[in-house]
Amino acid sequence: MSRITIDYDKETQFSEAWIALAVMLTIFGFVFRQRNLMLVAVLLLTIVPIAWLWNKLALSGLRYERIFSERRAFQGETLELTLRVSNWKLLPMGWLQIEDQFPLDVPLLGEELLTSQSSSFGYLSTAFSLRWYERVSRRYRLDCPRRGFYRFGPAHLKSGDIFGLFSQEGWQQEVDWLIVYPKVVPIAQLGLLSKEPFGETKARQRIFEDPMRTVGVREHQPEDSFRHIHWKATARQQRLQARVYEPTTSFNLIIFLNVATFPKHWQGTDPVLLERAISVAASIASYSAGQRYTVGVMANGSVPHSDQPIKVLPSRDPKQLARILEALAAVTGFATSSIENLLLVESPKLPWGATLVVVTGVVSEELVVTLLRLRDVGRRLVLVSLDQKPPDQELEGILCYHIPGVEIDFRPPSRRGEVRGEFVQGRQAVETFTRLGG
Amino acid sequence: MRSLHLNWRREALYVTLVAAEMCWFTPWSLVIRQRAEALAPYGMALSLGLLVLAVIYSCRILGRLQIDLLYQRVLLIVAVVVSIPLVIHVVLYPSYGWFDLSWLGKAKGSLLSFQTLPPEAGAFALALFLWWRGISIGQRTLNFQGVTFSFRLGVLLVAFSAPLLPIPAAYHFATFIVLFFFFSLLAVALARVEEVNLAKGGVGAPFNFSWLGIVLGSIAAVLVVAGLISRVYSIEGFSQALRWLQPVLVPLLRAVELVLLLLLWLLSPILMWLFRMLQQVVDVLADNIEGLEPLESLAPEDFTRPVPIESPLWIGALRYICLSVVIAGILAILALMLRQRRERQRRGDEIRESLWSSAVFTDGVLNSLRHGWGRLQDLAALMGQFGPGMRLYAAVSIRKIYANMARLAERQGFPRQPAQTPYEYLPVLGLAFPDCQAEAVAITEAYVKVHYGEVPESIGDLQCIREYWQRIQSSYKNVKRET
Numbered sequence: 001m002s003r004i005t006i007d008y009d010k011e012t013q014f015s016e017a018w019i020a021l022a023v024m025l026t027i028f029g030f031v032f033r034q035r036n037l038m039l040v041a042v043l044l045l046t047i048v049p050i051a052w053l054w055n056k057l058a059l060s061g062l063r064y065e066r067i068f069s070e071r072r073a074f075q076g077e078t079l080e081l082t083l084r085v086s087n088w089k090l091l092p093m094g095w096l097q098i099e100d101q102f103p104l105d106v107p108l109l110g111e112e113l114l115t116s117q118s119s120s121f122g123y124l125s126t127a128f129s130l131r132w133y134e135r136v137s138r139r140y141r142l143d144c145p146r147r148g149f150y151r152f153g154p155a156h157l158k159s160g161d162i163f164g165l166f167s168q169e170g171w172q173q174e175v176d177w178l179i180v181y182p183k184v185v186p187i188a189q190l191g192l193l194s195k196e197p198f199g200e201t202k203a204r205q206r207i208f209e210d211p212m213r214t215v216g217v218r219e220h221q222p223e224d225s226f227r228h229i230h231w232k233a234t235a236r237q238q239r240l241q242a243r244v245y246e247p248t249t250s251f252n253l254i255i256f257l258n259v260a261t262f263p264k265h266w267q268g269t270d271p272v273l274l275e276r277a278i279s280v281a282a283s284i285a286s287y288s289a290g291q292r293y294t295v296g297v298m299a300n301g302s303v304p305h306s307d308q309p310i311k312v313l314p315s316r317d318p319k320q321l322a323r324i325l326e327a328l329a330a331v332t333g334f335a336t337s338s339i340e341n342l343l344l345v346e347s348p349k350l351p352w353g354a355t356l357v358v359v360t361g362v363v364s365e366e367l368v369v370t371l372l373r374l375r376d377v378g379r380r381l382v383l384v385s386l387d388q389k390p391p392d393q394e395l396e397g398i399l400c401y402h403i404p405g406v407e408i409d410f411r412p413p414s415r416r417g418e419v420r421g422e423f424v425q426g427r428q429a430v431e432t433f434t435r436l437g438g
Numbered sequence: 439m440r441s442l443h444l445n446w447r448r449e450a451l452y453v454t455l456v457a458a459e460m461c462w463f464t465p466w467s468l469v470i471r472q473r474a475e476a477l478a479p480y481g482m483a484l485s486l487g488l489l490v491l492a493v494i495y496s497c498r499i500l501g502r503l504q505i506d507l508l509y510q511r512v513l514l515i516v517a518v519v520v521s522i523p524l525v526i527h528v529v530l531y532p533s534y535g536w537f538d539l540s541w542l543g544k545a546k547g548s549l550l551s552f553q554t555l556p557p558e559a560g561a562f563a564l565a566l567f568l569w570w571r572g573i574s575i576g577q578r579t580l581n582f583q584g585v586t587f588s589f590r591l592g593v594l595l596v597a598f599s600a601p602l603l604p605i606p607a608a609y610h611f612a613t614f615i616v617l618f619f620f621f622s623l624l625a626v627a628l629a630r631v632e633e634v635n636l637a638k639g640g641v642g643a644p645f646n647f648s649w650l651g652i653v654l655g656s657i658a659a660v661l662v663v664a665g666l667i668s669r670v671y672s673i674e675g676f677s678q679a680l681r682w683l684q685p686v687l688v689p690l691l692r693a694v695e696l697v698l699l700l701l702l703w704l705l706s707p708i709l710m711w712l713f714r715m716l717q718q719v720v721d722v723l724a725d726n727i728e729g730l731e732p733l734e735s736l737a738p739e740d741f742t743r744p745v746p747i748e749s750p751l752w753i754g755a756l757r758y759i760c761l762s763v764v765i766a767g768i769l770a771i772l773a774l775m776l777r778q779r780r781e782r783q784r785r786g787d788e789i790r791e792s793l794w795s796s797a798v799f800t801d802g803v804l805n806s807l808r809h810g811w812g813r814l815q816d817l818a819a820l821m822g823q824f825g826p827g828m829r830l831y832a833a834v835s836i837r838k839i840y841a842n843m844a845r846l847a848e849r850q851g852f853p854r855q856p857a858q859t860p861y862e863y864l865p866v867l868g869l870a871f872p873d874c875q876a877e878a879v880a881i882t883e884a885y886v887k888v889h890y891g892e893v894p895e896s897i898g899d900l901q902c903i904r905e906y907w908q909r910i911q912s913s914y915k916n917v918k919r920e921t
Contacts, residue, residue: 025597030676036600036611040593042671043619046664061802086793089802092652094627095645097634127634129644131652133794136644162656163623164582164630171849 018048047163054091054161059170061089062159064098066152068142072179072326078109079142079178087130094162096128100155105148106178109141121151147182147278149304149330151175181325182275182282190283191403197287198253198355198382198399213246251293252314252354255324256346257281258339259301259331261361269333273361276386280403281359282328284384289321294354296324300342303330309342314354340370347374357382363391371398447628447635447645451580452494454625455588459571460487461618462596465603465611470529470560478532479610485528486568489521493572518569525565530557585629589622616661623657644788647775823891832893832900839907840885843867843878846914860886873913877906 022044029037062085069080083100087093102113102124113122128136153175160167187197217233220240233241257277261270281297288295296314303310310327312320339360347356356379360367363385375381375397382399385391390402464483496517500510523542527534531541548556578584596618603611631645669675680687702709817834824830844854844863847870854863860882867878884894884903894900 021593021597026671028601030673032601033673034601035673036608036615037597038672039612039615039668040597040600042668043615043661043664044593045671046667047619047623047660050660050663088793088798090799092656094649094653094656095631095634097637125637127631127637127644129631129646129649131648131792133792133798135791135793137789137791139789160630162627162653164627165586169849171851173851173853 018044022048048165051161051163051165055166055168057089057091058093058096058159058161058168059157062087062093062096062157064155064157064172066100066176068176068178071177072181072322073144074181075144075147075183077144077180079144081108081140081142082137083126083140084135084137085128085130086135088133090132092132092134092162093128093130093159095159095164096130097125097158098128098155099123099125099158101151101153103148103150103152105146106150106180107143107145109143111140123156142178144178144180146180147275147329148180149326150178150180152178179326179329182328183279184286184325185279185283187283187287190280190401192284192384192401197401198251198357211245214243215246216244217241218244251291252351253284253288253293253295254314254346254350254354254356255281255284255288255295255297256339256343256356256358257297257299257301257310257328257331258335258358258360258362258367259299259333260335260339261333263362263364265335270361271333273386274331274333277359277361278328278331280384280386282325284357284359285324285328286321289324292316295320297327298342298346299327299331300335300337300339301331302334302336303327304332307336309336311346314351338366340364340366343370343374347379352378353380355380355382357384359384359386361386363387368393368395371395447632448580450650451585451625451628451632452575453491454621454628455575455580455585456487456490456494456571458588458592458618458621458625459575460490461614461621462592462599465599465608465614467529467564468610469604470557470564479614481532482528483614486525486564489525489565490568490572490575492521493517493569494576497573497576518565521569522562522565525568526558526561529561529564580629580632582626582629582633585625589626592618592622616665619664620657620661623660624653627653627657824893828897829893833888835900836881836884836888836893836903839903840881843881843907843910846910847871850914871910871913874906874910877909880906881910 022041025037025041025044028034029041065084065086067082067084070077073079083098085096085098099114100123101116101121102108104113104120104122107113108124111124114125116122126138130136153172155172157170157172158167217230218241220229220234220242224242228242228245230241230243259269259274259277261273261277262268281299285295285297294314294316297310297312299310301310302308310331312324312327317323339358343356343358350356356374358367358371358381360383363383368391371381371383372395375395381397382401383391383395384401384403386404387402388404391400460483464479464486467482467486468479496514500513503510526545527536527541530545534541545558549558596615600608600611600615631649635645820833821830824833840860844867847867848854850870852866852870854866858866864879864882867882868875871878881903887893894903
């Protein structure tokens with residue numbers, strides 16, 4: 001016996017043939033005086049057009065939004081995400097299916113994403129039913145276990161008439177971004193000196209003075225400017241007295257991050273080492289911002305979908321730390337050039353007295369040579385090496401930190417409470433710095 | 439035993455599917471009963487539907503009981519044997535009480551008469567058919583495609599049944615047709631949301647009783663609209679329309695009649711030859727069927743109506759117990775629903791809020807009117823540019839084809855920017871439809887020409903543009919199927 005097979009590939013099982021059938025039934029019904037045939041024709045001619053029109057209007061007046069409790073988070077934090085669907089029309093939406101593209105690295109707590117062809121994102125499939133002029137909001141919790149620059153969307157929408165006879169699909173192209181900052185830890189925890197870890201910060205020469213900070217008064221010298229005369233002291237002493245100002249000590253610090261984790265690029269990437277290097281760079285930046293240094297960051301890595309190296313020029317702007325952390329959040333393991341090349345290209349453009357802090361997971365011979373060359377031309381250098389073995393040769397005149405086994409991340413979920421405490425510290429550092437600067 | 443997971447939408451889907459089937463089937467089962475005055479179609483539809491549902495649930499429960507297949511088959515055979523007399527009783531002897539078995543003797547006499555095809559045999563076949571339907575539905579995977587297929591098949595069966603049913607059964611058929619569409623639409627809606635719900639992630643199913651209320655209201659509204667339309671769209675309505683058109687139609691029909699007469703006169707030698715041939719065939723057949731009985735002798739023998747017996751006291755008590763159980767069941771379901779609702783509210787993971795305000799509604803209506811007015815103006819401008827007729831039709835068609843092409847490209851992730859000209863958008867279209875670049879160029883050219891007042895000169899040219907568009911569509915479908 002042959003079995004009936006159904007065309008499962010068809011989008012909808014209804015077509016113009018129904019209208020043709022209805023017209024045919026009308027003719028037969030009228031010619032043969034069959035009221036029931038006329039009734040079937042009327043029902044078809046009513047139901048099919050209404051359903052077709054309903055389907056056409058289904059996606060109009062529809063708004064789909066993703067609302068994040070925070071747009072920026074620290075690694076390990078949990079955020080709240082609200083998906084909100086609004087139906088701004090009189091027609092109810094019997095069914096609405098939304099497949100929203102979500103990054104797999106930021107999992108939804110208690111929900112599973114549908115897999116996709118890509119290993120980096122999946123789909124959150126949700127179903128809604130909305131009445132006329134109604135808004136439905138659903139709350140989810142997002143875990144942020146990994147640093148990154150994450151895209152949410154676009155969303156694929158599917159809906160139709162209330163009877164489900166027809167369906168239509170649409171895309172919402174708007175995307176949202178979530179930035180998960182790298183982990184920030186206190187400098188002492190990294191094994192760096194807690195006091196002036198990057199060398200002396202006091203000015204050796206009194207070249208520039210801060211006219212707002214007077215430290216004393218002395219006899220006026222012929223070379224002193226008239227603007228420096230302390231008139232009240234002169235009147236009291238009956239001799240010309242001049243103000244003595246505090247020398248300015250603006251400390252410039254530029255972090256050079258090496259995203260390469262092996263001596264040769266074709267050897268691949270060690271993701272754990274890369275994350276540690278990024279975290280160390282972020283921690284140094286956080287410390288520097290806290291000390292009110294002029295700080296910047298450069299890396300031979302790139303942000304996603306770009307081939308340009310990451311470059312945040314040194315500044316004391318209140319938002320500088322946030323900028324640096326955002327840049328470090330976006331770093332990928334793809335090296336656009338070698339760190340030696342980056343150092344040689346960028347160092348001439350940097351302020352002369354700036355301290356260059358090189359954070360690297362691997363110390364190659366080329367890097368050592370470059371550092372020595374820069375030292376020889378008078379650059380202040382600090383090397384933070386996460387390599388397992390210390391540098392082969394003595395780097396005299398370069399402050400070196402060798403912190404191969406420092407544990408920064410990847411704690412078990414049972415210690416989430418402790419981890420969360422540290423994130424609060426990190427967030428406080430950003431906020432405090434912003435407040436102070438502001 | 440594996441647990442029987444009850445999902446109200448799935449169970450409602452079974453009920454609506456069975457109800458829709460009974461709507462087209464019951465009038466046919468009425469044909470078995472030859473006494474028109476004893477017809478009770480709705481009660482019969484309900485009884486037959488309950489039997490099919492009983493079969494479905496028996497199959498499902500047996501499927502979940504981890505017992506031997508042989509025992510399952512034995513149980514099913516016993517159930518079939520028990521249900522057949524029940525069907526015969528419901529269909530042919532409804533006036534006999536449930537515990538009055540005197541109708542069995544009558545049925546046996548009728549079955550053993552061997553003179554004509556007894557109605558009991560028809561009822562027997564009906565019972566077997568119902569069992570087949572029950573088992574078939576019970577074992578089916580109730581997906582959207584399957585349910586819509588049932589709906590389409592049902593529409594065709596209804597359409598074919600309408601002229602074939604004899605008068606007493608056809609009398610009730612109009613109500614059954616309306617009920618068929620009601621249950622079928624409900625079944626399709628339930629199947630659609632079941633399909634959507636299977637694929638969903640996220641909290642709680644949004645297809646609750648409130649949703650069901652909206653669907654039922656919409657179906658009822660559509661059927662009411664259809665009822666109102668049927669007042670005009672009817673034999674009487676068409677007759678009236680024909681009467682109004684009589685001054686035009688009469689001369690037209692006269693002309694057609696004359697043409698037909700002329701044709702008949704021309705074809706008369708061939709037609710006369712055909713008639714002679716047919717007459718010879720009929721004569722030969724008439725000689726062969728002379729031995730058959732006249733149809734009057736096939737009528738069933740009359741039977742006397744049995745005197746109803748008084749039911750014993752325990753049956754009355756049983757009735758009250760059944761009623762109490764049903765009420766308790768309804769109360770339990772209500773309590774369960776309330777509890778679930780409270781739990782959902784407590785969880786608070788889904789918030790519903792109304793966006794309704796008269797200002798928003800007024801704005802929406804005004805925007806729609808403005809939009810409609812804009813489109814009318816657009817059409818009027820086109821009409822002014824091309825004039826009514828073929829040129830306007832061609833211009834509108836090409837604009838629509840271009841809009842559809844842009845929409846299809848947007849769906850693939852290549853939207854047209856507001857400031858982009860058609861020629862600037864052309865390379866993007868090339869990326870969207872790599873296999874149909876020439877077609878995209880041709881459609882864009884035609885669109886730009888329409889914009890500057892040039893339209894295809896002939897229907898053939900327009901058809902060519904349509905074919906280009908169809909090629910793009912089929913290419914898109916192929917790509918979609920492959921991915």
